[in-house]
Amino acid sequence: xxxxxxxxxxxxxxxxxxxxxxxxxxxxxxxxxxxxxxxxxxxxxxxxxxxxxxxxxxxxxxxxxxxxxxxxxxxxxxxxxxxxxxxxxxxxxxxxxxxxxxxxxxxxxxxxxxxxxxxxxxxxxxxxxxxxxxxxxxxxxxxxxxxxxxxxxxxxxxxxxxxxxxxxxxxxxxxxxxxxxxxxxxxxxxxxxxxxxxxxxxxxxxxxxxxxxxxxxxxxxxxxxxxxxxxxxxxxxxxxxxxxxxxxxxxxxxxxxxxxxxxxxxxxxxxxxxxxxxxxxxxxxxxxxxxxxxxxxxxxxxxxxxxxxxxxxxxxxxxxxxxxxxx
Ligand code: AMP
Ligand code: MG
Numbered sequence: 001x002x003x004x005x006x007x008x009x010x011x012x013x014x015x016x017x018x019x020x021x022x023x024x025x026x027x028x029x030x031x032x033x034x035x036x037x038x039x040x041x042x043x044x045x046x047x048x049x050x051x052x053x054x055x056x057x058x059x060x061x062x063x064x065x066x067x068x069x070x071x072x073x074x075x076x077x078x079x080x081x082x083x084x085x086x087x088x089x090x091x092x093x094x095x096x097x098x099x100x101x102x103x104x105x106x107x108x109x110x111x112x113x114x115x116x117x118x119x120x121x122x123x124x125x126x127x128x129x130x131x132x133x134x135x136x137x138x139x140x141x142x143x144x145x146x147x148x149x150x151x152x153x154x155x156x157x158x159x160x161x162x163x164x165x166x167x168x169x170x171x172x173x174x175x176x177x178x179x180x181x182x183x184x185x186x187x188x189x190x191x192x193x194x195x196x197x198x199x200x201x202x203x204x205x206x207x208x209x210x211x212x213x214x215x216x217x218x219x220x221x222x223x224x225x226x227x228x229x230x231x232x233x234x235x236x237x238x239x240x241x242x243x244x245x246x247x248x249x250x251x252x253x254x255x256x257x258x259x260x261x262x263x264x265x266x267x268x269x270x271x272x273x274x275x276x277x278x279x280x281x282x283x284x285x286x287x288x289x290x291x292x293x294x295x296x297x298x299x300x301x302x303x304x305x306x307x308x309x310x311x312x313x314x315x316x317x318x319x320x321x322x323x324x325x326x327x
Contacts, residue, residue, distance in 0.1 A: 029198070029213070032056045036063040037071075037178060037202065038129075045189060045198030046213050055193050059185055063202075066181050069097055072120050072172045082162055083120065083170050090161040098160050100286075101153075104176050107290035108150035111306065115294035116265040118150045120170030126270075128261040129250040135259060141268035144168045149265070175262075179243060179289025182207040186285075204244040207285050211238045223248075225276035225325055232325055237281060243288035245296040246277035246325075262296050273299030274327050281321040291320070300324045 030052040031044040043059060045052075069078045078097050085091050093101075104117040121144045125136040147168035154163045182205045189195040189209060197210045199218055208218040217236035224230040225248045235242060247260035247270070264271040278295040280288040291310075295303035307320050314320065 030056075032060075034060055034063075036060060037067045037181065039178070039203030041203075042201040043185070043198070045195045045209070047193065047195055047198075051193070055189070055195075058188065058192070062184060062188060063181055066096075066177065066184065069094065070100060070173050070177045070180075072170070072174070079171060079173065086162050086164045087167045087169075088163065088165070090156065090159070090163045092159055092161045095160060098155070098162070100173060100176065100180050101162060101171065102155055103180070103286055104171075104173060104290065105150050105153060105155065107176070107287070107294065110310070111291070111294035111298070113150065113265050114297040115175060115290045116148075116150050117171050117173055117175065118153055118169045119144070119148045119263060119265050119268075120172035121148050121168060122263055122265075122268045123172050123174070123261075124170070125268075126259065126261075126263070128252065128259065128270075133252040133259070135254060145268050175245075175293040176286060176290045178202045178205040179241070179285035179287070181205075182241060182285035182289075204246065204249060205241065205285055205289060206243070207241045208237055208239060222279050222323060223277070232277075233323070235279075235281060235323075240281055240283060241285040241288045242279060242281050243285060243292045244277055244279040245292040247296075248276065262293060264297050271297040271299075273297060275300055275303075275324050276327055277325045278303060279323040281323075283318045287318070288320075295322065295324070300326060 028046055028048065029044055030047050030049055033040065033042045047055060068074060071077045072079050072083060074080060078094060082091050082093060107115050108117060122141060125140050127133045147166055152165040152169050154165065182200050182202055185200045186207050186209055195209060197213050200207045206220050211217060217238045219234050219236055220242045221231040222233050222235065222244060224232040225246050245262055247258060249261065251258050251260035260270045262271050275296060278292050280292040282288050298306060307322050311319055
């Protein structure tokens with residue numbers, strides 16, 4: 001666990017260093033760090049220092065609320081209520097949770113199940129990111145394979161309800177919720193506080209607002225999976241999100257094998273697709289989050305085709321750029 005926390009710190013430091021180098025040339029930037037949603041968060045915005053206390057309080061409590069609603073690990077979260085009660089039973093849910101689940105099912109369909117939020121029970125078997133991480137028996141996984149599938153989740157817009165078609169489904173929104181949170185924080189900063197420059201870094205999810213106050217672009221570092229203290233590259237963005245899924249974020253090693261937290265829904269095991277990380281750059285963080293997880297599962301060639309096809313359907317402002325770091 002200690003090793004894991006240390007790693008998460010290093011991951012975030014890279015982002016923060018890049019952010020600082022990119023940002024503060026004496027302009028009115030204010031910055032706070034916090035641990036929310038199980039990850040280190042860093043938010044930096046061009047704002048008056050006097051107003052910043054209120055702004056940050058609002059942002060941190062928004063992240064707390066999102067976690068209390070959407071975490072599958074918090075026993076009394078709204079999502080846990082769904083997981084415990086929606087088996088063959090319609091459960092009416094909040095608009096916010098409905099929105100994120102609806103998006104997650106949309107991306108599950110779009111990625112042909114490479115991203116699948118219904119595999120919560122398989123994710124639980126591995127316990128990756130906890131002290132009890134372990135390799136489950138084949139039979140334990142087989143019990144859920146195929147049936148823990150997004151196609152067995154039914155949403156009903158008429159009454160904002162959800163129903164699971166079997167008892168193998170359990171929702172885990174860990175692959176999409178940080179993206180949703182980054183979009184939400186950006187929206188609050190723009191709509192409620194008129195912020196026109198800054199960035200939001202939630203672990204591997206970075207969202208930028210506008211350009212830097214000196215007119216230049218934000219520089220975001222993409223971590224090298226081979227050395228947590230090194231950046232593989234730095235990308236320059238304005239009003240875009242940069243989201244990375246990697247095998248170095250949460251993992252354990254047993255008998256020389258790395259077991260990481262991105263599960264291939266087809267096998268129920270950590271995806272072995274030949275890549276170490278996938279970075280997606282686009283406008284919406286919720287889309288980038290779902291797609292980076294899916295592209296990691298697909299592997300380089302399939303992901304490249306998938307993104308090419310998707311770009312053909314997207315508006316220019318949403319156009320996706322991607323970087324893959326191979327094994
Ligand atoms: P990310 O870091 O965004 O790639 O998300 C990884 C997290 O998403 C994991 O810790 C799990 O909670 C969840 N997850 C793992 N594999 C998948 C998958 N194939 N589809 C959807 N969510 C997943
Ligand atoms: Mg993701």
